[in-house]
Amino acid sequence: MKKTSFIQKLEVSKKEFHEISKLITQPNIISNQKKYRILLNKYTKLEKIVSFYEEYKKKLAVLQEINFILENDSDIEMKELASTEKYNILDNLSSIEKESYNLLLSSKYESDTEDYRNGAILELRSGTGGDEACLFVEDVLRMYTMYFKKSGWKYRIIHVQKGGIKGYKEIILDINGEKGVFGNLKFESGVHRVQRIPKTESQGRVHTSAITVAVLPKVKDIEVNLNLSDIKKDTFRSSGSGGQHVNKTESAVRLTHIPSKITVECQEERSQHKNFEKAISVLRSRIYQKEKEKRLKKMSTKRKSLVSTGDRSVKIRTYNYPKNRITDHRIHKSIYNLTEFMNGNIQEMINLLKLFEKK
Structure with missing residues (x-):
C-alpha cells in the first residue's frame, strides 16, 4: 500500500x-x-x-x-x-x-459480511485441454486441500464427476473454518491456466490447458428464501464409489431451480436425504451469487478491478511448470516456487491480492 x-x-x-x-x-x-x-x-x-x-x-x-x-x-x-x-x-x-x-x-x-463468512462453496471444473485439464483439476484440488489443512479449515466433498482416464471433470467442496474463509478464497474465482508437458506427450512439447474455479459464499436459509414449488427434484443412481448400495438405490439427487434454471447434482452420500440437503446448500449459494452479480452489473462504477468480482470467464492465473512460475495476471505478480505453491503455500499470493484490493 x-x-x-x-x-x-x-x-x-x-x-x-x-x-x-x-x-x-x-x-x-x-x-x-x-x-x-x-x-x-x-x-x-x-x-x-x-x-x-x-x-x-x-x-x-x-x-x-x-x-x-x-x-x-x-x-x-x-x-x-x-x-x-x-x-x-x-x-x-x-x-x-x-x-x-x-x-x-x-x-x-x-x-464486510461476505468476506467475514466462515464458510464457502468451492467448485472446480475442467476446461480446454481434455484429459490434461481433468488432471489439473486434481492437482489444484490437492493444492487447496493442503491449504485448508494449513489454515485449520474442514471440507467435505459434495459432488464429483470423474475424468475419462484420471482426474476430475468437476468437483464441488463445502469448506468451513474460522471467520474469513470466503474473504480468502474469493480471489480464486476465475480461469486457471496450466502450461506443462503432459505425461502422454512423447515429443516433450508443452501443452496449455485450463480449468475454472468458482468460489461462492455459503449463505443461510434466511438470506435466500427458496420456495420448494420452484424446485424440480430428480433422483438417479450414483455413479460414484459406494459398493452395491449406490448401484441399487436412487440416492443421487439433481435439483433444478425453475425460475433461474440453475441445476445442482449431489451423489456423494448414501442417503438421498443427505444428498438433498447438500444440493439445497449449493443451490442457495448459486442463486445468491447470481443475484449478487446482477447487483454488481447495475453498480458497475464500484467494480474497480476484477480482483474479487468472481468473474469466472477471466483468466486470472497461469501455472508454468517448465519455468517453475505462477503468475497472477490481475496484479502482474509472479512467484518462482511452483512446487511449494502446489503444496498449499498460496497465502502469500492471497495476501498480495488483498493488498491490491484495498488500494
Whole structure:
C-alpha cells in the first residue's frame, strides 16, 4: 500500500472513530442494545487504529526533526546520534505500519459480511485441454486441500464427476473454518491456466490447458428464501464409489431451480436425504451469487478491478511448470516456487491480492 493511501485510510478511520464516539452516547442508541453493541465493538477496534495513528504521527514529526539535523547541523557527534536515532525511528514506523495495516484489514473484514463468512462453496471444473485439464483439476484440488489443512479449515466433498482416464471433470467442496474463509478464497474465482508437458506427450512439447474455479459464499436459509414449488427434484443412481448400495438405490439427487434454471447434482452420500440437503446448500449459494452479480452489473462504477468480482470467464492465473512460475495476471505478480505453491503455500499470493484490493 502506498504511504499516502495508507495515511488516508487512517484518517478515514479516525473520522469514523469520532463519529461513533458521539453516537454511542446518544440515548436512542443506548436504548437499542443490538445497535449499541455493534457500534461499541467497532469503536473498540477503531480506538486501537487511532492510537497507532497518533503514535505514527509523533514518530513522523521526530523523523522530520532528525532529517533537519542531518542536513543542517555541522556537529559530527550530533549527526551520529541523529543517524542512530533515525534507524530506530524508521524501524518503529515500519512496525506501526504493519500493525495498523493488520487492524485495517481486520476491520474491513468485519464490516464486510461476505468476506467475514466462515464458510464457502468451492467448485472446480475442467476446461480446454481434455484429459490434461481433468488432471489439473486434481492437482489444484490437492493444492487447496493442503491449504485448508494449513489454515485449520474442514471440507467435505459434495459432488464429483470423474475424468475419462484420471482426474476430475468437476468437483464441488463445502469448506468451513474460522471467520474469513470466503474473504480468502474469493480471489480464486476465475480461469486457471496450466502450461506443462503432459505425461502422454512423447515429443516433450508443452501443452496449455485450463480449468475454472468458482468460489461462492455459503449463505443461510434466511438470506435466500427458496420456495420448494420452484424446485424440480430428480433422483438417479450414483455413479460414484459406494459398493452395491449406490448401484441399487436412487440416492443421487439433481435439483433444478425453475425460475433461474440453475441445476445442482449431489451423489456423494448414501442417503438421498443427505444428498438433498447438500444440493439445497449449493443451490442457495448459486442463486445468491447470481443475484449478487446482477447487483454488481447495475453498480458497475464500484467494480474497480476484477480482483474479487468472481468473474469466472477471466483468466486470472497461469501455472508454468517448465519455468517453475505462477503468475497472477490481475496484479502482474509472479512467484518462482511452483512446487511449494502446489503444496498449499498460496497465502502469500492471497495476501498480495488483498493488498491490491484495498488500494
